[in-house]
Amino acid sequence: MSAAAKASPAARALIKLGLVDALSRALHLPLRYEDETRLTPPLDSRPGESVLVELEMVQVPAQPPRPGQPWTALGRCVISGQRVQLRFVHAHAGLRKLLEPGQRVRAFGEVRHSFSGCDMVHPQVRAVQPGEPLPATLTPVYPTSASLPQNYLRKSIAAALPRAPLHECFASADQALPRGLLPLRQAVLTLHHPAPTESLDALLDRTHPAWQRIKYDELLAQQLSQKRAQQLRRQSAAPRLAPHPNPLAQALLQHLPFALTPAQERVLAEIQADLSPPARHAVTPMHRLLQGDVGSGKTVVAALAACMALAAGWQCALMAPTEILAEQLFGKLVEWLEPLGVQVAWLSGSVKGRRRAAMLEAAASGQAGLVVGTHAVIEQQVRFARLGLVIIDEQHRFGVQQRLTLKDKASEGDGAGADPRSAPLEAHLLMMSATPIPRTLAMSYFADLDLSVLDGLPPGRSPIVTRVLGAQRRDEVIARMSGALEQGRQIYWVCPLVEESEKLDLENATATHALLSERLAPWPVALLHGRMKAPEKAAVMAAFKAGEARVLVATTVIEVGVDVPNASLMIVEHAERFGLSQLHQLRGRVGRGSAASACVLLHGGPLSQAGRARLQAMAQTQDGFEIARRDLEIRGPGEFLGARQSGAQLLRFADVQHDGDLLDAARERADRLLAQAPEACDAHIARWLGHRTEFIKA
Incomplete structure (x- = not known):
């Protein structure tokens, strides 16, 4: 029997919480305090x-x-x-x-x-x-579990504190610390055992000087880790791709029925600087995040970036999180690029048999210059001849390992390195997100990325009027849908998501589809939900896009990527169940044509304070960055980070929204510390982040 198996339930609970040594216990800080003094x-x-x-x-x-x-x-x-x-x-x-x-x-x-x-x-x-x-000090109350009593945890942490390595990592405190911050050991001891004279409010809201030191150290570790990741990438080599515009890109631009916006031109220049720097500069892997509001034209930027790889003789892979989104992108890229002689391969879970074998062969031989698909693109059987550029759409939907796996496929092909004796070339990485990222998150969680922002919409997009209505007006909304249908318009009706049960989702969507089919007859009403097979989803979407179905009842599978210019009305039922970013994405499915468009948010009641704040924000603004800022206030950073954290919280103590001054101080010192004291930086990163530094690489 192992030592862990022989341990008491409380000792096993300590291990499960990650409290395996003196340092981890010392940094397990109290949630609150009890005054027994x-x-x-x-x-x-x-x-x-x-x-x-x-x-x-x-x-x-x-x-x-x-x-x-x-x-x-x-x-x-x-x-x-x-x-x-x-x-x-x-x-x-x-x-x-x-x-x-x-x-x-x-x-x-x-x-x-x-x-x-x-x-x-x-x-x-x-x-x-x-x-x-x-007792002479306040009694700490720690985060714990049912099998780990507070008294046992208190004694374990108290015994660990004298042994915990809480020395200053940097030889000169002035070198690393802003003025006024406490020594680390003093800060930790104060938080575990504060004197009764300390401000309890400051301890609980984490504004106490001891908390300021803890949060600064954590933010500094994050900044150092991300700067280090950037340094390592700059030491790697990547292929030199063709500049923009190149002959292939020029042909595509002539083929497009619209001109690029100034924002798209600016972003393409930023991408070109990464992919095709001046001859005297070495080419290092691009690691760029392209963020743009709903409908800002990210797809055409991705197509023109792919042209830079294709024109230089390299392949490009584009991965999207859902089959509907991936297929929409595939259809658009085939329409744009195949007339120019580019073979575009399609890989998803629904592609099987001979067709799948043909697609795999086209990618492995290099015959397919562009491979588009879902998670199927990173499966082990998929090989590329010369993968030079990786594009990931809706990047926050993917886990860290998924992104790294696709990027690593560049080293598998025959053309991975120009010289067989040299290290393989890394692929360039362009990640795209339709969820604008607030400045504080961009400075912290995404500090290792170069950011490009599409901050303008293509001409001709119609404004969207947003109305917030109570669920009791549902029948009134249905009655008014007939007017839009008679004008030749199409309508989305999004059903609420019941996270606990896919079965309830399906029942709700099915019941709504039956009701609308009856009330809106003879207009054809289609149904789309997550449990349908891929060919069924594709057939429904094709019918809606062609205008054969005039109303589409759907769950949030249509949240991103669906482009039907004739759709001018979006109705979201139980809108209070969705996050702000989700609502903004759903609203972005309309307003893509010239007709005046509207989004109706139906809500149940009574609304929570957060639910009311979300719906008010939607009615007040269409600015994606303002919505992102409000969403950060309401929900915290999870909505924006998605799977970047791979289930682990990168920041345990600091709050990037409220600790901006500390974040600025950490950013200001990070480059200098990496240059002056690299070993001390390693020790500081290990203390505060440990294995979580792997998440930053993606």
Whole structure:
């Protein structure tokens, strides 16, 4: 039997929480504190306040408590003589032994005042000796699990603190620290055992000077890690691709029915600087994030970037998170590039048999210059002859390992390196997102990327009017849909997502489809949901795009990538269940043609404060960056980061939205520290991030 298996449940719970050594325990910081530094007479306590009361037990039931049964004991306060009833809703046998008559105990909890006296319901109780000194510091309450009692965790952390390596990583504190920050060991000890004179509010809202030091160190580690990732990429080699415009790109531009916007021209110049720098400069792998609001024209930028690879004799791979989005991109790229002699291969889970074998052969032989698909593009059987550029759409939908796997396929082909004795060339990476990223996130989580922003919309896009209505007006909305249909328009109706049950999703979508089919007859109504097979989804989307279906009832599978210019009305049912970015993406499915467009957000009630804030933001602005800023306020960074973190929280203590000054200070010092003290930087990164540095590489 292993040592871990022999350990007590509490010891195993420590390991499960990652508290495996003195440092990890020292950095497991309290959530809140209990003030057990003073005794309070029961009648002096305020409602909702937890206090420490010292009692001498007077009366205890003769029958020992049975597990899970209510049980009451009576004690007399040693300070004031007031009597206090200790009520335990779920009692256990150890209470009878602890609360024997004459025993002195300290009880911590809320005192409730009533006509019958003072009650404490389920207080924390421990036996004490007369005159036993009170704690000198506040009592920490740590994040824990059911199998890890607070007292066990407190003792484990207290024992680890003297042994924890909390020395300063950098020889000169002035070199690394902004003025006024505490030494690290002092900050950690203060947070674990603060004096009762410390501001409890500052400790809880993390504005205390000790918290400032912890958050600064974590932000510095993140900045150092991302700068280090950038340095390593700059030491790698990548293929030199053709400049823009090249003959292939010029042919595509002539073929397009529209001109590029100034924003698209600017972004293409930024991409060209990465892919085709001046001859005297070495070519290092591009690692660029292209962010642009819904409908800003990212697809044509991706096509022209692919032309830079294709014109230089290299292949390009484009991966999208859903089959609907990938197929939309595939159709657009085939329309644009195949007339120019570029073979575009298609890979998804639905491509099987001989067709799949033909696509794999086209990619492996280099016959297909561009390979478009879903996660199928990164499967082990997929090989490329000369992969020079990787484009990932909706990058936050993919996990770290998925992005790295596709990028690593560049080293598998015959053309991976110009010289067989040299290291293989890395592929360039262009990631795209229709979710604009607020400045603070771009400075922190995406600091290792070069950012390009499409901040203008192509001409001819119609404005979208957004209305927020209660669900009781659903019938009124359905009645008004007929007018849009009679004008030749098409309509989306998005059903709410019930995360707990795909079956409920399907039932809801099916019921809505049946209702609309009846109420809107004879207009044809189509149904699209996540449990349909890929060929069925493709057939439904083709019918809607061709105008054969006039109304599309769907779940959020149409959130991104769907482009039907004739659709001018979007109705989102139970809109309060969606995040702001999702709602903004859904609204972006209309307004793609010349007709006036509208988005109706139907909500149930009563709305939560966050739900109301989301819907108000949608009604007030169509600016994707303003919506992203508000979404960060409401939901935190998860909506923007997606799977970049691969399920791990990169920042445990700092909040990039509220700690901007600390983030600026860390960014300002990171480059200098990497140049002056690289080994100290490694130690600092290891202390605060550990294995999580792998996530930053993608």
